Amino acid sequence: MTRTYQDLFVNNKKWVQEVTEQKPDFFNKLSAGQQPKFLWIGCSDSRVPAEKLTGALPGELFVHRNIANVVIHSDMSMLSVLDYAVNVLEVEHIIVCGHYGCGGVAVAMGNKQVGLIDNWLRYIKDVYRLHQDELNAIDDYHKKLDRLVELNIQEQVYGLTTTSIVQNAWSQGKPLEVHGMVYDLKTGLLNDLHISRTDSSVIDNVYRLEPEYV
Ligand code: CO
Numbered sequence: 672m673t674r675t676y677q678d679l680f681v682n683n684k685k686w687v688q689e690v691t692e693q694k695p696d697f698f699n700k701l702s703a704g705q706q707p708k709f710l711w712i713g714c715s716d717s718r719v720p721a722e723k724l725t726g727a728l729p730g731e732l733f734v735h736r737n738i739a740n741v742v743i744h745s746d747m748s749m750l751s752v753l754d755y756a757v758n759v760l761e762v763e764h765i766i767v768c769g770h771y772g773c774g775g776v777a778v779a780m781g782n783k784q785v786g787l788i789d790n791w792l793r794y795i796k797d798v799y800r801l802h803q804d805e806l807n808a809i810d811d812y813h814k815k816l817d818r819l820v821e822l823n824i825q826e827q828v829y830g831l832t833t834t835s836i837v838q839n840a841w842s843q844g845k846p847l848e849v850h851g852m853v854y855d856l857k858t859g860l861l862n863d864l865h866i867s868r869t870d871s872s873v874i875d876n877v878y879r880l881e882p883e884y885v
Contacts, residue, residue: 707733710756712749712827713768714740714775719854721768724861733760739775739823740767741794742830750836757840763847765831768861769824770854771817780819795819798826824851825866832868833878841871842882 673682690697707730711721715736722732735752742749756762769776778785779795799806802822809815828851831837840847851864871879 701730705730705733705760707731707756707760708763709733710735710753710760710762710765711768712736712740712742712766712831714738714770714773716770716773718856719768719770724854724859733762738788738791739773739779739795740769740827741791741823742767742827742834743791743794744830744834750834753831753834753836757836757845757847761845765837765847765849766852767824767827767831767850768852768854769820769827770856771820772813772856773816773820773823776820776823777816780816795823798823801826821853821864824853824864827851828866828868829873832871832874835880835883838871838874838880839883 673679687698709727709732711725711732711734713719713721713734713736715738721727721734721736722729725732733752733756735749737746737749744750753765756765775788775792776795778788779792780799785792799819799822802819806815806819806822809818828849831849837847837849847869849868851866853862853864854860855862
């Protein structure tokens with residue numbers, strides 16, 4: 672259990688001991704640099720730890736997390752992570768991972784004011800509006816929420832494909848795939864939404880950018 676601030680340091684020492692017993696050169700090797708193949712964009716929710724649930728080791732996932740895993744085109748933090756991951760680390764996979772029962776998505780689906788975060792979650796209301804015919808036809812609250820969680824991932828994956836960063840990577844012939852998945856808190860399992868994108872053919876014309884250098 673991790674309850675107190677001091678627990679973090681006690682657990683850290685234990686972890687270092689365990690890792691070094693199995694692989695004495697683990698930290699030495701890792702300190703030389705990182706070559707992750709994956710960029711993970713997930714929710715900040717404490718129950719969705721990217722490395723734990725994928726079995727990834729340190730050095731294998733480049734991670735960006737925010738509330739309700741949204742890709743907002745004016746978010747400098749997300750854009751910097753994306754640009755660095757694609758153009759410097761040259762990751763081959765970008766994953767947007769949501770989770771069923773996401774509190775952020777639930778707030779966006781409702782009408783209560785929560786505070787500052789309402790502005791951040793406003794983008795998920797846009798997802799609802801885009802898919803309102805389908806969502807309004809679902810009576811069960813939890814089913815509707817889970818479907819909005821999935822549609823939110825679908826729209827964030829789409830949003831990623833329309834960024835100049837991803838479009839330029841594709842026009843330069845870089846092997847880059849964008850994937851969407853949802854984590855189930857009740858089972859611990861990942862649900863692949865099978866919406867992986869590997870080229871710009873899925874992008875609507877209005878979002879298309881001509882290659883940067885011609
Ligand atoms: Co969440």
